[in-house]
Amino acid sequence: MGEINIKQLACELNLSAATVSRALRDSHEISSETKARVLEMAKKLNYEPNPFASNLRGQKSKTIAVIVPEIANNFFSLAINGIEEVARERDYHVLIYQTHESSAIETSFLNRLLSGRVDGVLISLACENVDKEHFKKISNQLPVVFFDRVHDDIDGVKITTDDYESAYNAVQHLIENGCKKIGYLSALNALSTGKKRLQGYLDALKDNDFPDDGNLIMKSGANNDENYTLIKNFIAEHKPDGILSSIEELAMPCYYACKELNLNIPVDLKLISFSNLAHAQLLNPSLTTINQPAFEIGVEAAGILFKIFNKRWYEPNQTIILKSNLIKRESTRAIA
Amino acid sequence: MGEINIKQLACELNLSAATVSRALRDSHEISSETKARVLEMAKKLNYEPNPFASNLRGQKSKTIAVIVPEIANNFFSLAINGIEEVARERDYHVLIYQTHESSAIETSFLNRLLSGRVDGVLISLACENVDKEHFKKISNQLPVVFFDRVHDDIDGVKITTDDYESAYNAVQHLIENGCKKIGYLSALNALSTGKKRLQGYLDALKDNDFPDDGNLIMKSGANNDENYTLIKNFIAEHKPDGILSSIEELAMPCYYACKELNLNIPVDLKLISFSNLAHAQLLNPSLTTINQPAFEIGVEAAGILFKIFNKRWYEPNQTIILKSNLIKRESTRAIA
DNA sequence: GTGAAAGCGCTAACAC
DNA sequence: GTGTTAGCGCTTTCAC
16 A cells, blocks of 8 residues: 555665565674664665565464454453553554354354464354364364353363352352342353353352252343343342342343342342443442453463464463452442 | 465366456356356365465455554443444454554554555544644555544544533533532543533533633543542542533542542532443442443444445545433432 | 466575 | 575466
8 A cells, every 4th residue: 555665675775675674574694784774764765564475475464363252341341452462562463353142153253264364363252052163173273262251172272260269259258148049140151151150159059058949040131131121030030139140241230120129239139240340339339249350361361372373382271260359349248 | 374275276176276266256257157166165175265365466455453542441342343343244354453542652553554454444542642744644545534532633534423512511411400610520632522522511611601710620640540639639629519521431530539528429519421331320329421322433433434445435534423422310410 | 268377575495 | 695586375467
């Protein structure tokens, strides 16, 4: 696009393109005098190497892809923030794709990325059931790092949080603060992430000798409206005095449902949720959250991808677990 | 990366690469029978054209760049969501960059993008003062569409919201609900976006015969901590009974400051803010917001960029203005 | 309707 | 220390 190329730059300097190329890449075969001349002229003429030419030549794209369910989500936007910062430090570019939880879209993105457009992929899985075979094919051809939304049956490097322990501790916290009948708003059921959270809930109940008839587990629906109705009916029917929500998107409707049902949080119902809401503190009442280190997850995932690029990563199946933070607030306050 | 190329595909079909290429691009010179064969084999072998080769050849990248101050921001993540959806429909790829409000970083991104890596750029300006000359150079070489954070002195296509009217109406709303001393938390002062919001505030005061000594305008600081202190001192010193915040990031600290100062919102102080907080309704008290159509801005901006690509856009300097929504809630309730 | 060949801009192997 | 050349994979003349 109206840009100068290496040949013109070489011409201007009475040098060959090869020499200029070498000078720009700081090759040791080039005299420092020539290097200086080249650099100066490149700057003067605003030379920017054509990335497609060098990518085509070198089979490297200096680009990574990030595939997430949604960008407009407190967790994912923070994770992407972390990824972008790491990429920037390394002069890498970041392509972004959202699946809207559809594994068909996910698969189609991954297929397109096999063309060599990117050097690697960071992915947080769509919560629809996954074509595991397809992922095998992908990761044979392209480095992939999974973060947060992972699946045990898919091999690969994974960055997650301590989902099981977080859910377990959350239920423990509800019990300590007086809950006798604790419901669970489940999501991500097809993924290990969701399964671990559910298992943490179940095990905490069992360890506290709570009955577990599975009745108090609500499965999330297809959209926000449906979820609201499901939640309202769930609360009205089962009258739980505590709820652990596996995702932020299911906790917010609880506030509206409780208002509608004339229930007071935390008096009638205590609420705790996995959430990266920046201002959980300002909700009415303030929300007790399990806060995932979203930014750090992004940084870590990107860091590992770059280690893979540099052949400094030797554990193709390692899972790295970062700790979430239980932040106790009004919504789970013990009632005297 | 382990991928099949057009030559191998051609070989498999006993055709030339040229014919395969034409068949894949649905050229009219190719018999439909051959096309069918090629398509089938391409699918079977999972052929994906190498984007760098075709980009190099055709000087088209099928990629756009989005440059924003921050990804982890309710407004920008929604806008990016809109952009990504439009890009996806057109099989375009989206590169993402964040400036963290630094115009030096912004400039460096833009320079790197001149290499032809992208076909166009969508940008929301960093709030630092801008090198206007530099932008002239850029837009001569690359289609650029500005959104939300724009500058009148920089030519180009722009998508904004009705910042002036929104601020004006917000102040009017505060006055109607009883405010006598209205403060303004200013930000984005170097940009037209910020200037228009400020001007709306000032004009509304004037039209209502409020004194305007400029004392009630607080300039935002360098970071969240500083902003909190500035806001607390501002409220303590000037004792406004109404505040219009030009950005969400300055409204949230008001809640904390008021708690600290033992002031009640909305009794002692009414608060309204430009904001895309999903759950302003759930804050304590719920926050009256000026809600920008962030997603639609993204969709619109991307749509225009594609029109420019297709030479179906003829107004290199048009500004398109979408309407924001004033959503009245508890934080500005009139006190009987 | 199909094939052969040139070339997009860059870089690495091979000269000298 | 620098130049020459070939080729990355694709598309597009130009032939036939």
